Amino acid sequence: MSLETTGDLPDLSELIACPNCDALHLERDVAPGDTAYCVRCHAVLEAPRKTAMTRIIMLALAALILMVAAIFFPFLELEAAGRMHRSSLLDTIMAFSNGLTAPLTLAMVALIVVLPSIRFIALIYVLAPMAAGYPPARHAEWAFRIADHLRPWAMAEVFIVGVAVALVKVAGMAHIFIGPAFWAFVALVIVTVLKDNFMSRLTLWKTLERRRAS
Amino acid sequence: MEDTGTTPGVLTAKAAGLVGCVQCGRVNPAGTTTCGRCGSQVSTRDETSLQRVWAWLFAGLVVYIPANIYPMLRTQILGQESNSTIYGGVVDLLHHGSYGVAAIVFIASIIIPVSKFIAIAYLALSINHRVKLSAHTRHKLYEVVEFIGRWSMIDVFVVAILSSLVQLDFAASINPGIAAVSFALSVSFTMLSAESFDARLIWDADGDDDHNG
Ligand SMILES: [Zn+2]
Ligand SMILES: [Zn+2]
Numbered sequence: 001m002s003l004e005t006t007g008d009l010p011d012l013s014e015l016i017a018c019p020n021c022d023a024l025h026l027e028r029d030v031a032p033g034d035t036a037y038c039v040r041c042h043a044v045l046e047a048p049r050k051t052a053m054t055r056i057i058m059l060a061l062a063a064l065i066l067m068v069a070a071i072f073f074p075f076l077e078l079e080a081a082g083r084m085h086r087s088s089l090l091d092t093i094m095a096f097s098n099g100l101t102a103p104l105t106l107a108m109v110a111l112i113v114v115l116p117s118i119r120f121i122a123l124i125y126v127l128a129p130m131a132a133g134y135p136p137a138r139h140a141e142w143a144f145r146i147a148d149h150l151r152p153w154a155m156a157e158v159f160i161v162g163v164a165v166a167l168v169k170v171a172g173m174a175h176i177f178i179g180p181a182f183w184a185f186v187a188l189v190i191v192t193v194l195k196d197n198f199m200s201r202l203t204l205w206k207t208l209e210r211r212r213a214s
Numbered sequence: 215m216e217d218t219g220t221t222p223g224v225l226t227a228k229a230a231g232l233v234g235c236v237q238c239g240r241v242n243p244a245g246t247t248t249c250g251r252c253g254s255q256v257s258t259r260d261e262t263s264l265q266r267v268w269a270w271l272f273a274g275l276v277v278y279i280p281a282n283i284y285p286m287l288r289t290q291i292l293g294q295e296s297n298s299t300i301y302g303g304v305v306d307l308l309h310h311g312s313y314g315v316a317a318i319v320f321i322a323s324i325i326i327p328v329s330k331f332i333a334i335a336y337l338a339l340s341i342n343h344r345v346k347l348s349a350h351t352r353h354k355l356y357e358v359v360e361f362i363g364r365w366s367m368i369d370v371f372v373v374a375i376l377s378s379l380v381q382l383d384f385a386a387s388i389n390p391g392i393a394a395v396s397f398a399l400s401v402s403f404t405m406l407s408a409e410s411f412d413a414r415l416i417w418d419a420d421g422d423d424d425h426n427g
Binding site for chain 1: 224225226227228230232234235236237238239240241242243251252253254307310312315318319349350353360363364365367368369370371372373374375376377378379380381385386390391392394395398402405409413414416417418
């Protein structure tokens with residue numbers, strides 16, 4: 001429900017401003033499974049889902065474990081002219097580690113491993129205490145803001161498409177063997193996408209505030 | 215509500231003299247700078263938004279030029295070195311008959327960055343100038359720009375994977391070229407440019423627009 005004049009303004013805690021277009025809406029409890037849209041720009045305002053918190057925590061945990069597997073198992077193997085070359089995810093990241101391209105190494109580590117991992121850890125830190133019935137952890141608001149800011153910079157899924165393109169490029173000159181780490185990483189991407197689909201930012205913020213107050 | 219510059223019938227936090235949070239949707243009292251729910255920095259409208267959008271966009275454009283001129287990949291096969299630029303890489307893929315992959319690289323490295331530059335500049339200009347597209351369409355455009363920007367990074371990852379995989383000493387080796395750095399920077403700068411944009415500005419200019427409702 002939107003408002004039309006300043007005359008009927010209720011208490012501020014009963015209002016929501018659409019993050020996309022600033023339109024004011026009366027806060028109402030959205031039933032789990034329902035989705036509330038902005039009347040003006042039609043962006044999703046709230047989409048509470050039953051057991052969303054538990055699901056996000058489980059998926060974030062799964063993603064962390066997969067990340068560890070992806071780093072340490074062999075990622076890709078290449079055979080050409082009777083020679084084998086094995087490459088792990090770390091090798092891939094370190095490919096930029098010499099010469100002028102060295103700064104890219106840091107960026108790669110960040111985009112593929114560090115930032116996605118920080119996001120998973122931050123989400124678990126914010127949601128796990130609440131899901132277990134405890135009040136939110138200290139600095140939970142800060143951690144949740146970090147997780148949200150990092151979202152566009154965690155590029156695991158972009159990396160996987162990059163791998164696919166690279167495989168096609170070398171397919172003609174060598175035999176490629178796909179290692180277990182590759183599949184771990186693919187699973188990680190799927191889990192990440194699922195997790196982000198369960199997240200309704202406004203709903204989680206409201207829950208956080210309510211639990212903090214009680 | 216025409217005088218406050220909002221869509222007829224919808225009151226905005228700004229028009230009501232309040233401060234909405236773009237992070238968590240909370241409505242804060244006038245003059246608030248830190249959101250009471252999530253602790254983000256809040257303002258009625260981010261006044262420096264457009265300046266930052268243009269600054270990052272310009273930076274992204276500047277580093278996009280060397281990204282296209284210098285080699286992205288340095289390939290050594292049996293002692294012979296050849297360099298390929300972004301565009302050269304697409305042409306090579308076409309020669310090998312990999313049309314699908316050539317299309318992916320061409321779209322990710324050339325079409326997306328160029329259209330992103332144009333789209334962001336258009337959105338920024340549309341705030342202070344009257345444009346044809348409605349606020350709804352421009353809002354969609356902004357969402358697309360935000361979503362798609364990171365996918366330009368594909369080619370940088372391809373270079374990294376090839377460089378780590380193809381290291382067979384004399385027989386064949388692939389190393390990254392300097393364009394990989396400037397291209398990665400260009401993608402990052404345009405992402406920052408899009409992030410700096412206060413999307414609410416799109417709707418403010420939308421006063422007596424008739425094609426939305
Ligand atoms: Zn809206
Ligand atoms: Zn807030």
